Amino acid sequence: MNGLEPAVDVPVESEAHGSATVARLIDEGQRDPDIVSVADVALFDDPLSPSWHSVFASNSVVIAYNPNTDGGERLAAAGPERWYEPMADGDVTVGRTDPDQDPLGYRTLFMLELASRYYDDASNLSEQLLQRNQIYPETSLLSQFETGSIDAAIAYRNMAAEREYEYIELPDQINLSNPQYEEEWYSTTSYTLPTGQEIQGGVISYGSTIRHVSDAAVSVFDAHTTGNYLQEHGFLVREQFPAYTGEVPQRVRQATDRPTENRSRLDRGTEAASSTGSDSTVLI
Incomplete structure (x- = not known):
């Protein structure tokens, strides 16, 4: 840490x-x-x-954003129920971490898979929102705000809170924080690391x-x-x-x-x- x-x-x-x-x-x-x-x-x-x-x-997965950019303003206006829409429209530059290197990276994939299921009008959010050029090391992810490289980042709550960044709290069904939703929601996701180890979704x-x-x-x-x-x-x-x-x-x-x-x-x-x-x- x-x-x-x-x-x-x-x-x-x-x-x-x-x-x-x-x-x-x-x-x-x-x-x-x-x-x-x-x-x-x-x-x-x-x-x-x-x-x-x-x-x-x-911890919980959140959407951290820079309120001083156009993309950040769009995210803030969309809120916890519509945050994916400005991302899908290409109005927001997003940062994330590498799922092969750290848990936040594959938890981002879990969150998006669950979000595709949770929101009525969302489907295949990973395909719609993710690109390889969005990936940054976890240790420098949020610093991209300060350089103006990105409008938002899929991050942990503590990463945003300790730096006093604005962030969108996501519903418990998709943010991987609530044991109540582990069996029915979180555990339905998984990711296979390059080593061959399969990681199953669960509470962070x-x-x-x-x-x-x-x-x-x-x-x-x-x-x-x-x-x-x-x-x-x-x-x-x-x-x-x-x-x-x-x-x-x-x-x-x-x-x-x-x-x-x-x-x-x-x-x-x-x-x-x-x-x-x-x-x-x-x-x-």
Whole structure:
């Protein structure tokens, strides 16, 4: 996550990638971090396959836009029920991320497939709206607003909220945020990565695990997965978070189960990255 600055006594150096790229780098032995976090826990099923992980946050897909451009004005006027119309008419320049590199990219495809089903007069929105020249790295997607390259971006809510960009909230049936719609809506979508792994649509879930346990790694993991920065920067945090799967080391549970006021905290945060301390290496 961009701007990862935990209030712990461990130096942290961030290296941001799309989560599918993070998984590939680790799987191929190009990185060997103590901690790894991804924007889709499906990447923990394959190829990373850790013995345990935490689910610590969720998110929603939104349409971020620049209100100071003609295209942005058209989007704002169309709103959550008609946003796709000015896009289909070619009145809006749109940015998105690569589905082969990060979950936001394939979640964009999921959202558009669901939107084609949700709106009565919309069909095949992916075919109507998407072009290869719309793709940007996730780490620089929204900065395209500042250069005037695009009017809008299909993004995560937290990406727009923490930068104070205007955005259109999408219906729960298509924004991948509401567990109520997981079975009937989200799970009907899927995407196959270049590795051959098929990713099924579902509620957006961020996951993290410690690969090499140490006091420093546990401190950073605690701050990263339980910090107040998550809600402050637009992530969705549910009462059951952090939720664990697998055989969690006792020292990790003890650290993250402490009362909120006693936890290490992050002042700022974001989406998926890598950190290195003198005593630990953290890839998020």
